[in-house]
Amino acid sequence: MKAPFATNPEHSRGRLFAEAESPIRSAFARDRDRLIHCTAFRRLRYKTQVFVAPDGDHFRVRLTHSLEVAQIARTIARVLGLNEDLTEVVALSHDLGHPPFGHSGEDALTRAMAPYGGFDHNGHAVRILTLLENRTPDHDGLNPSWEVLEGLAKHNGPVPNPGWALAAVNAAFDLELTSHAGLEAQVAALSDDIAYNAHDLDDGLRAGLFDLDEACAAVPLVDGLWRDIQARWPGETRRSRLRPQLVRDLIGVMVESLLAETRARLAEQQPGSAADIRHAGRPTAEFGAAMLADMAPLRAFFRRAMYTHASVQRLRAPAEQVVTELFTIFADDPGRLPERWAEQCAAQTGEAPWPQRITGDYVAGMTDRYAIRKHRQLTGTSPIPQDGLYF
Numbered sequence: 067m068k069a070p071f072a073t074n075p076e077h078s079r080g081r082l083f084a085e086a087e088s089p090i091r092s093a094f095a096r097d098r099d100r101l102i103h104c105t106a107f108r109r110l111r112y113k114t115q116v117f118v119a120p121d122g123d124h125f126r127v128r129l130t131h132s133l134e135v136a137q138i139a140r141t142i143a144r145v146l147g148l149n150e151d152l153t154e155v156v157a158l159s160h161d162l163g164h165p166p167f168g169h170s171g172e173d174a175l176t177r178a179m180a181p182y183g184g185f186d187h188n189g190h191a192v193r194i195l196t197l198l199e200n201r202t203p204d205h206d207g208l209n210p211s212w213e214v215l216e217g218l219a220k221h222n223g224p225v226p227n228p229g230w231a232l233a234a235v236n237a238a239f240d241l242e243l244t245s246h247a248g249l250e251a252q253v254a255a256l257s258d259d260i261a262y263n264a265h266d267l268d269d270g271l272r273a274g275l276f277d278l279d280e281a282c283a284a285v286p287l288v289d290g291l292w293r294d295i296q297a298r299w300p301g302e303t304r305r306s307r308l309r310p311q312l313v314r315d316l317i318g319v320m321v322e323s324l325l326a327e328t329r330a331r332l333a334e335q336q337p338g339s340a341a342d343i344r345h346a347g348r349p350t351a352e353f354g355a356a357m358l359a360d361m362a363p364l365r366a367f368f369r370r371a372m373y374t375h376a377s378v379q380r381l382r383a384p385a386e387q388v389v390t391e392l393f394t395i396f397a398d399d400p401g402r403l404p405e406r407w408a409e410q411c412a413a414q415t416g417e418a419p420w421p422q423r424i425t426g427d428y429v430a431g432m433t434d435r436y437a438i439r440k441h442r443q444l445t446g447t448s449p450i451p452q453d454g455l456y457f
Contacts, residue, residue: 069147071337073248079212082196082239083205093211094151100208101159104199110161112433114168115262116269116378125269128161131261135160138321139257145325146332148250155210156217157254163191165430166437167385169373174386175430178393182422189231190430192219196235198427216241217251223349230423245344252343252351253328259353260320263361266368268313275378276371278305278312284367287360291315323357384449388441389429395444397425402444404428 068074075092088096101107110129126134136157143153164187165171172187179185192215196207219225219232225243228236236243246252267288270276282289295311302308328351335350337343343350353361372378396403400411400421407428414420432440442448 068149071249071332071340071343072148073152073213073250073340075149075151075211075213081209081211082207083209085209092151094149094155094214097208097210097214098151098155098158100201100210101155101162101195104201104208106162106194106199106431107158109431109433112435113161113164113166114171114434116168116266116373125272126265128164131265132158132161134265135254135257135261138260138317139254142253142257142321142324143250146249146253146328148253152213152217152248153250153254155214156221156251157257159191159195159214159218160221160254160258161187161191162194163187163189163430165190165389166432166434167389170382170385171389171437174389175393175426178390178397179422179426182419182426183230185426185430186229186231187430188219188222188225189229189233189235190427192235193231193427194431196239198431212239212241213248213250215239217247217254219243220245220247221251221255230418242344246346246349247344248340249328249343249350252349253324256324256351256353259361260317260324263320263364264313264316266372267316267364268309270368270372271309273377275375276367278309280371281367284371285363287319287364288312288316291319320353320357320361323354324351327352327354327357381450387449388437391445392432392437392441393425393429396428397422400425 073094075094078093081093087093091099107129110132111127113128115126115128115131136154139153139157140150142148143150165175165185167174172185176185194207195210195215195218198206199208200206201208215235219228219236219241220243224245225232228243232243235241267281271278271281278292282292291312292308295308295315299308299311331350331352335342335346337346337350400408402408403411403425407424411421411424414424429437438448438450
């Protein structure tokens with residue numbers, strides 16, 4: 067049984083383009099399936115989380131991260147009685163709009179597009195779903211349900227001042243950007259926090275950017291979990307066997323905190339519908355205060371020991387150079403874009419800087435390795451080492 071505040075696909079606000087309903091799948095299940103089969107989702111396989119074009123087979127990339135977020139979010143949705151299909155599609159699509167090279171690539175593309183309205187990965191994700199992914203001759207985009215677009219646009223909270231990409235979609239399909247999203251999207255957003263906290267710990271240890279003793283010394287939450295694991299397996303001295311349990315336990319305590327605090331807020335708010343969640347005036351899904359306090363040193367440790375580590379930082383400037391120069395090359399001469407993109411530039415009319423924005427669409431869609439290859443092809447050189455190694 068779904069909770070009364072769960073989003074009901076039978077009461078969906080519909081799609082931009084009317085479609086006959088499926089006899090075997092709900093509206094949100096169809097949205098999830100379309101996403102999984104689309105090109106932009108497959109490209110996440112070669113898009114960076116923290117590292118640039120990682121050669122290691124076991125490091126997270128955008129695709130594996132999105133799958134892990136979806137697993138956590140779906141489990142939480144089931145416990146709370148939410149719509150699992152909607153939760154899953156928002157979780158799977160939350161990183162869809164990221165350009166190559168993680169934060170480095172986004173910073174470079176944001177600067178390059180600043181004169182043309184800027185770049186925002188959330189707005190770009192919505193643009194992908196409504197315009198750029200073309201899987202049918204009937205219309206542009208995947209034609210997702212209103213609730214999927216709303217959840218993707220607002221999963222991190224209300225958006226009172228949307229960028230140009232999100233504003234354009236909102237003008238055609240009012241997403242009520244000044245209110246909170248439904249609880250499914252809120253759960254997906256916090257599941258993202260859970261996943262990257264736990265998995266950045268795992269990847270950082272695997273990469274040798276820091277060791278477990280450093281993490282325990284800096285982060286009381288990690289130290290407490292590690293001591294508990296050692297007490298539960300007193301005869302096991304192989305850290306390689308105990309470390310995966312640390313990641314599991316870290317996910318577990320964050321999920322438990324999220325469930326406890328969200329249930330407390332639901333008991334206080336007594337929402338009778340998904341609309342009540344949207345207009346509650348604050349998020350309904352949240353971590354408890356103690357967990358938020360525990361997570362702060364963890365994030366600070368990652369910033370110091372991982373995100374700004376010399377072996378990661380040494381490729382930041384080269385990655386930004388690749389994105390900046392690719393944008394400049396194509397924006398200066400849109401005729402050099404692939405045929406589909408060049409045709410879009412030629413077809414656009416009006417005062418908006420469409421050649422530059424469409425160039426931004428093209429560059430944002432690149433994977434790390436495609437951007438490296440295309441940049442080398444166009445310039446004859448590359449600031450990024452051939453082997454792609456960074457540690």
